[in-house]
Amino acid sequence: xxxxxxxxxxxxxxxxxxxxxxxxxxxxxxxxxxxxxxxxxxxxxxxxxxxxxxxxxxxxxxxxxxxxxxxxxxxxxxxxxxxxxxxxxxxxxxxxxxxxxxxxxxxxxxxxxxxxxxxxxxxxxxxxxxxxxxxxxxxxxxxxxxxxxxxxxxxxxxxxxxxxxxxxxxxxxxxxxxxxxxxxxxxxxxxxxxxxxxxxxxxxxxxxxxxxxxxxxxxxxxxxxxxxxxxxxxxxxxxxxxxxxxxxxxxxxxxxxxxxxxxxxxxxxxxxxxxxxxxxxxxxxxxxxxxxxxxxxxxxxxxxxxxxxxxxxxxxxxxxxxxxxxxxxxxxxxxxxxxxxxxxxxxxxxxxxxxxxxxxxxxxxxxxxxxxxxxxxxxxxxxxxxxxxxxxxxxxxxxxxxxxxxxxxxxxxxxxxxxxxxxxxxxxxxxxxxxxxxxxxxxxxxxxxxxxxxxxxxxxxxxxxxxxxxxxxxxxxxxxxxxxxxxxxxxxxxxxxxxxxxxxxxxxxxxxxxxxxxxxxxxxxxxxxxxxxxxxxxxxxxxxxxxxxxxxxxxxxxxxxxxxxxxxxxxxxxxxxxxxxxxxxxxxxxxxxxxxxxxxxxxxxxxxxxxxxxxxxxxxxxxxxxxxxxxxxxxxxxxxxxxxxxxxxxxxxxxxxxxxxxxxxxxxxxxxxxxxxxxxxxxxxxxxxxxxxxxxxxxxxxxxxxxxxxxxxxxxxxxxxxxx
Numbered sequence: 001x002x003x004x005x006x007x008x009x010x011x012x013x014x015x016x017x018x019x020x021x022x023x024x025x026x027x028x029x030x031x032x033x034x035x036x037x038x039x040x041x042x043x044x045x046x047x048x049x050x051x052x053x054x055x056x057x058x059x060x061x062x063x064x065x066x067x068x069x070x071x072x073x074x075x076x077x078x079x080x081x082x083x084x085x086x087x088x089x090x091x092x093x094x095x096x097x098x099x100x101x102x103x104x105x106x107x108x109x110x111x112x113x114x115x116x117x118x119x120x121x122x123x124x125x126x127x128x129x130x131x132x133x134x135x136x137x138x139x140x141x142x143x144x145x146x147x148x149x150x151x152x153x154x155x156x157x158x159x160x161x162x163x164x165x166x167x168x169x170x171x172x173x174x175x176x177x178x179x180x181x182x183x184x185x186x187x188x189x190x191x192x193x194x195x196x197x198x199x200x201x202x203x204x205x206x207x208x209x210x211x212x213x214x215x216x217x218x219x220x221x222x223x224x225x226x227x228x229x230x231x232x233x234x235x236x237x238x239x240x241x242x243x244x245x246x247x248x249x250x251x252x253x254x255x256x257x258x259x260x261x262x263x264x265x266x267x268x269x270x271x272x273x274x275x276x277x278x279x280x281x282x283x284x285x286x287x288x289x290x291x292x293x294x295x296x297x298x299x300x301x302x303x304x305x306x307x308x309x310x311x312x313x314x315x316x317x318x319x320x321x322x323x324x325x326x327x328x329x330x331x332x333x334x335x336x337x338x339x340x341x342x343x344x345x346x347x348x349x350x351x352x353x354x355x356x357x358x359x360x361x362x363x364x365x366x367x368x369x370x371x372x373x374x375x376x377x378x379x380x381x382x383x384x385x386x387x388x389x390x391x392x393x394x395x396x397x398x399x400x401x402x403x404x405x406x407x408x409x410x411x412x413x414x415x416x417x418x419x420x421x422x423x424x425x426x427x428x429x430x431x432x433x434x435x436x437x438x439x440x441x442x443x444x445x446x447x448x449x450x451x452x453x454x455x456x457x458x459x460x461x462x463x464x465x466x467x468x469x470x471x472x473x474x475x476x477x478x479x480x481x482x483x484x485x486x487x488x489x490x491x492x493x494x495x496x497x498x499x500x501x502x503x504x505x506x507x508x509x510x511x512x513x514x515x516x517x518x519x520x521x522x523x524x525x526x527x528x529x530x531x532x533x534x535x536x537x538x539x540x541x542x543x544x545x546x547x548x549x550x551x552x553x554x555x556x557x558x559x560x561x562x563x564x565x566x567x568x569x570x571x572x573x574x575x576x577x578x579x580x581x582x583x584x585x586x587x588x589x590x591x592x593x594x595x596x597x598x599x600x601x602x603x604x605x606x607x608x609x610x611x612x613x614x615x616x617x618x619x620x621x622x623x624x625x626x627x628x629x630x631x632x633x634x635x636x637x638x639x640x641x642x643x644x645x646x647x648x649x650x651x652x653x654x655x656x657x658x659x660x661x662x663x664x665x666x667x668x669x670x671x672x673x674x675x676x677x678x679x680x681x682x683x684x685x686x687x688x689x690x691x692x693x694x695x696x697x698x699x700x701x702x703x704x705x706x707x708x709x710x711x712x713x714x715x716x717x718x719x720x721x722x723x724x
Contacts, residue, residue, distance in 0.1 A: 006413075006417075010418045015422065018466050026168055027463070029166055030065075031454075034456045037057045038453060059130075062460070063079035066119070066120040067119070069214075070215075075120070080155055086128040087135040104133070107128070108379045108406065117357075177208045179276070180208070182229060186275065189268040193265060205230075227345075228320070236267070236314065238610035241603065243260055245607055248611075249307045262293045266294050270294070372411055375409065381510060400499035404503025413515065421504075434475070445483075445484045601684065611669060659674070
């Protein structure tokens with residue numbers, strides 16, 4: 001993608017309105033938290049204290065809108081504590097640049113490394129950098145700095161207390177994650193009616209699994225309905241795929257195909273009903289016609305063989321889903337899955353036990369080629385440079401420039417540039433709106449405070465519609481807050497616009513100077529996905545060879561690892577498509593074709609998983625040999641993809657040929673699924689293989705790069721930057 005086209009995509013993305021469900025009640029409660037601390041501070045103390053209180057309450061309230069599976073009150077308390085600490089520590093070093101700049105650089109670097117834990121931690125950590133930059137200008141002594149830090153922490157405590165006293169949709173995020181997973185499987189079933197090989201994105205299932213991990217205290221209060229349906233969604237997905245597939249399920253045409261379409265449509269209706277039930281907390285309501293379709297008639301059922309087995313299994317699983325959702329269940333309690341013998345929930349570490357987890361995550365990212373590490377370096381450099389430049393300009397509130405940089409910067413190119421554009425556009429609109437209001441009303445301090453609270457509420461309301469639109473009211477909030485302190489809009493508005501433009505420009509420039517492009521990493525991500533999916537497919541085959549509880553557990557672990565590798569590839573691939581960088585190792589076409597081939601490989605393994613035998617079923621000894629060959633070939637092919645060599649599937653071909661020639665083969669369906677896996681891998685090899693001419697050209701270019709590097713080292717010069 002060229003730079004011009006990349007900028008066009010950036011502008012379009014930054015100004016796009018995201019279609020999402022608004023949460024006005026949450027916004028009202030959070031805005032009330034801002035009002036509760038701002039009002040008394042303004043009335044009883046001073047505008048400076050009111051500004052500190054507003055900073056703590058506003059930032060802590062904003063943190064609760066981030067996607068996090070911990071209770072929102074815990075997030076609010078953590079954000080308030082972090083803001084208070086950064087304020088106090090910043091003031092202690094704020095007397096001289098020689099002490100403040102190193103502290104700012106170290107703090108900003110740590111905030112950037114917080115992205116190793118997750119996006120919520122990274123965003124909240126960035127707000128603490130902003131707090132350090134703003135509030136060091138307010139106190140006049142160490143005692144006053146402690147007071148301001150306490151007032152900021154009080155804002156977080158206030159938000160947490162309001163969440164405790166006025167809960168809105170308890171477990172709402174967890175309900176939505178589980179409902180989204182069930183709805184995704186329902187949509188998959190509907191698409192399979194018309195396209196038996198339709199792809200499935202496992203991201204909703206991964207999100208639901210992440211949401212299902214709870215602390216012991218959360219496990220004691222979690223609604224029973226959130227225990228079982230996630231596992232059912234996991235088991236239903238391969239069953240509907242096996243039912244729809246013409247190779248191993250219903251026939252491609254005729255009454256069997258019509259019956260399969262009816263079952264898939266009815267399954268989608270049931271899953272949608274269960275999703276609505278979980279999302280709203282009401283009993284599931286399914287159309288009577290769908291329930292009639294799900295009754296399997298022993299005498300007149302047109303499906304046969306594996307297709308009939310899949311249909312019967314599907315009806316059984318859908319019955320469990322309805323029972324868990326509370327539709328016609330005869331039991332007095334909500335049932336849980338039978339497989340939860342030893343552990344009743346996925347464990348999420350408590351805040352204290354989270355410390356070693358964070359340390360390990362940060363250590364993994366402390367390497368030069370890590371996007372998180374590069375983001376942390378950029379954040380530290382831009383924060384200090386922006387502070388230095390702004391402090392030399394004949395403008396007040398110079399901290400706005402580094403704050404703008406810190407708040408728009410993300411570990412990837414597209415989001416950094418899109419947020420920079422969105423922040424500038426939102427700031428222009430917000431200051432224009434606030435200026436018009438101020439000129440029309442000429443408000444005093446108390447009215448300005450009320451307008452600031454109203455702007456905060458609107459910013460919270462539009463939080464998920466797009467950064468530009470929430471930033472509009474955030475900018476208005478700042479103008480009203482400064483007006484509350486007695487500063488005229490004629491001074492603050494031009495400064496805000498100029499310094500926001502400066503901060504956004506610094507953030508953009510930093511990514512050009514020290515980038516973290518995903519395009520060169522695509523071969524490695526593809527290789528990781530190939531190896532992980534190969535291990536998953538081999539684990540499924542071994543479960544056929546020896547169906548035991550341990551083999552089932554191994555298959556499950558391999559599936560989760562495969563999903564993580566696929567998600568990492570998808571994230572890298574999506575970012576690479578938006579980067580103004582020439583393809584390295586994989587062209588755009590090769591990457592797309594390889595992605596489709598690996599999806600087909602994973603789908604073939606999923607189809608095989610849907611027919612995994614029970615522990616007391618007969619074994620398939622040929623599957624063990626094919627599993628060994630498949631895992632060995634995919635591991636070697638992963639290394640070949642990294643080194644830009646052509647993959648080879650010789651062992652798999654030998655094992656499959658031996659399987660076909662085995663006497664008394666009683667598993668034709670399993671062998672057919674193995675053939676589908678081999679076909680998908682051949683498609684992958686076709687996508688990434690190079691012709692002799694391409695290999696010669698690639699070798700020549702590599703030799704030229706080596707000679708150029710050697711010459712540069714010989715004369716003491718070097719490239720401007722590497723690895724970008």
